[in-house]
Amino acid sequence: xxxxxxxxxxxxxxxxxxxxxxxxxxxxxxxxxxxxxxxxxxxxxxxxxxxxxxxxxxxxxxxxxxxxxxxxxxxxxxxxxxxxxxxxxxxxxxxxxxxxxxxxxxxxxxxxxxxxxxxxxxxxxxxxxxxxxxxxxxxxxxxxxxxxxxxxxxxxxxxxxxxxxxxxxxxxxxxxxxxxxxxxxxxxxxxxxxxxxxxxxxxxxxxxxxxxxxxxxxxxxxxxx
Amino acid sequence: xxxxxxxxxxxxxxxxxxxxxxxxxxxxxxxxxxxxxxxxxxxxxxxxxxxxxxxxxxxxxxxxxxxxxxxxxxxxxxxxxxxxxxxxxxxxxxxxxxxxxxxxxxxxxxxxxxxxxxxxxxxxxx
Numbered sequence: 001x002x003x004x005x006x007x008x009x010x011x012x013x014x015x016x017x018x019x020x021x022x023x024x025x026x027x028x029x030x031x032x033x034x035x036x037x038x039x040x041x042x043x044x045x046x047x048x049x050x051x052x053x054x055x056x057x058x059x060x061x062x063x064x065x066x067x068x069x070x071x072x073x074x075x076x077x078x079x080x081x082x083x084x085x086x087x088x089x090x091x092x093x094x095x096x097x098x099x100x101x102x103x104x105x106x107x108x109x110x111x112x113x114x115x116x117x118x119x120x121x122x123x124x125x126x127x128x129x130x131x132x133x134x135x136x137x138x139x140x141x142x143x144x145x146x147x148x149x150x151x152x153x154x155x156x157x158x159x160x161x162x163x164x165x166x167x168x169x170x171x172x173x174x175x176x177x178x179x180x181x182x183x184x185x186x187x188x189x190x191x192x193x194x195x196x197x198x199x200x201x202x203x204x205x206x207x208x209x210x211x212x213x214x215x216x217x218x219x220x221x222x223x224x225x
Numbered sequence: 226x227x228x229x230x231x232x233x234x235x236x237x238x239x240x241x242x243x244x245x246x247x248x249x250x251x252x253x254x255x256x257x258x259x260x261x262x263x264x265x266x267x268x269x270x271x272x273x274x275x276x277x278x279x280x281x282x283x284x285x286x287x288x289x290x291x292x293x294x295x296x297x298x299x300x301x302x303x304x305x306x307x308x309x310x311x312x313x314x315x316x317x318x319x320x321x322x323x324x325x326x327x328x329x330x331x332x333x334x335x336x337x338x339x340x341x342x343x344x345x346x347x348x349x350x351x
Binding site for chain 2: 008010011012093127
């Protein structure tokens, strides 16, 4: 019997497509962010608040993933930015091929910021690179503050933790400092913002983070086009 | 539950690799999974066994090597395994440590065997 070394990624095909996407995003100065959370943590609400705060002529586009329905795209289309629903039909995560396919009839030179809302799932999306510049994980205060310890992969791979629904803090036994501490146990460099999309509390910090990411991304932007 | 997709990718890789070994069949494929990779071993094994059932690769074995999260200390370069999320350097107590492994999802090796008269359970190419 012979043993031959393989030494490559299991998801090498997805990684290849993601690398292609990343290259195209860089070439066209697109900042791509991949937003991940459990179902119901408030990804769509965060996007609604974000889109509502951006100027109408901003070059922002959204891809939103769900297993079924166009509901999220319909919610987000109200803000007059290009929005496309990715319906996975059962698959519990988005992959690079789905992103590539749904970008086909959009011109990347017309997009500065591409926000991807992943399928609500804290496990599987963490394995699939979508070519994003950063992953963002959303955790609401109605969940457990030990979630970063229970689902370490996504907290380990995300640059930013958005603690959402903080308007509910007076009514739930959620220790927000313990949640932040747990996230930093898994990922010491994790940046954290605390927001309520209902009251607008903390949204400023989130928008500042976004603004800073876009500013840092700027040097490459449109310089090649 | 994305282990079915992972299992499919492993099997595809085996089939692709086997085109380089005519006259041989695969006995075992080895994968490396980091403990931060969000892959459940049992689920992966279950899916793998389900998709090879009643195929020409029904006897293919899946070897799983689990890789712990390892950090390297920026101060003293010590490399150590992180347990219970404690990423402090055990040698110099520095907290300035960076992750060097633990999120692997890799194909490690393939064991291949020649078809022979005594080969049981594998289809001959002839």
